[in-house]
Amino acid sequence: MLNGRPRQRQDVLFHLRTRSPHELWLVIVDASASTRRHQALSDAKGLLAQLFDDAYRQRARLALMTASGHAPAWQVQGLKASTGLRHWLDGLGAGGGTPLLAALGEAGRWLAARQKRFPAEQQRLLLVTDGRLKEWSGVSALECPGLLIDIERGPIRLGRARQLAAEMQADYRHIDELI
Numbered sequence: 001m002l003n004g005r006p007r008q009r010q011d012v013l014f015h016l017r018t019r020s021p022h023e024l025w026l027v028i029v030d031a032s033a034s035t036r037r038h039q040a041l042s043d044a045k046g047l048l049a050q051l052f053d054d055a056y057r058q059r060a061r062l063a064l065m066t067a068s069g070h071a072p073a074w075q076v077q078g079l080k081a082s083t084g085l086r087h088w089l090d091g092l093g094a095g096g097g098t099p100l101l102a103a104l105g106e107a108g109r110w111l112a113a114r115q116k117r118f119p120a121e122q123q124r125l126l127l128v129t130d131g132r133l134k135e136w137s138g139v140s141a142l143e144c145p146g147l148l149i150d151i152e153r154g155p156i157r158l159g160r161a162r163q164l165a166a167e168m169q170a171d172y173r174h175i176d177e178l179i
Contacts, residue, residue: 022059022060022061022118022120022121022122023058023060023061023121023122023123023124024060024061024062024063024078024114024118024121024122024123024124025051025055025060025061025062025063025124025126026062026063026064026065026107026110026111026123026124026125026126026144027048027051027062027063027064027065027126027128028065028066028067028072028100028103028104028107028125028126028127028128028129029044029048029064029065029066029067029092029128030067030068030098030100030127030128030129030130030151031066031067031068031092031093031094031095032067032068032094032095032096032097032098032100032130032132033094033095033096033097034094034098034130034132035094035129035130035151036094036095037153037154038153038154039153040130040151040152040153040175041092041093041094041151043151043153043175043179044128044149044151044175045089045092046179047128047149047175047178047179048089048128049086049089051126052081052085052086052089055081056081056082056083059080059081060080060081061078061079061080061081061121062076062078062079062080062081062085063076063077063078063107063110064076064085064088065103065106065107066092067098067099067100067102067103067129068094068095068096068097068098068099069095069096069097069099070096070097070099071099071102072099072100072102072103072106075088077110078114098129098132098133098134100129100133101133101136101139104127104139104142104168107125107142108140108142108143111123111125111142111143111144112143115143123143123144124144124145124146124147125142125144125145125146125147125170126146126147126149127146127147127148127149127168127170128149128151129148129149129150129151129161129164130150130151130152130153130161131150131152131158131159131160131161131162131163131164132152132158132160133160133164136164139164139167139168140168141167141168141169141170142168145170145171146165146168146169146170146171147170147171147172147173148161148164148165148168148170148171148172148173149173149174149175149178150162150165150172150173150174150175151175152174153175
């Protein structure tokens with residue numbers, strides 16, 4: 001037809017586009033009362049705004065959970081990143097307790113169910129916390145690579161976030177290294 005094509009039967013068959021598997025970024029934000037100290041949550045908001053922009057540009061899917069008050073709350077579950085997250089981020093405030101362990105448990109169950117539905121999806125975890133938990137024991141690692149960003153600030157640092165990252169088998173970074 002055009003320049004002697006098609007020459008073979010393969011040339012006229014429909015081919016699916018090959019594309020890389022989707023990425024899912026699970027972000028858990030500790031918005032407890034202790035994150036108000038020394039502008040820790042404010043600095044984390046700047047970091048999260050950059051993360052949301054990166055996810056939008058890379059067409060990654062986001063799952064977003066906040067851990068504050070009495071129970072964790074899902075904000076977004078597996079949707080494509082959008083500019084609408086900026087409004088949620090502007091309204092994010094700190095207060096209440098730290099249901100971080102409940103958030104990690106719920107996130108683990110949700111990720112396992114999602115992995116069954118989308119086996120090719122690449123999952124990543126980002127946990128933003130100051131690590132100020134009263135106590136914890138037996139935190140299990142999630143089935144995806146993780147990064148814990150420590151937002152603890154102030155003259156006296158407990159350093160529990162580093163210990164939590166080690167137990168979760170996640171990478172550890174302090175927010176001062178990233179800003």
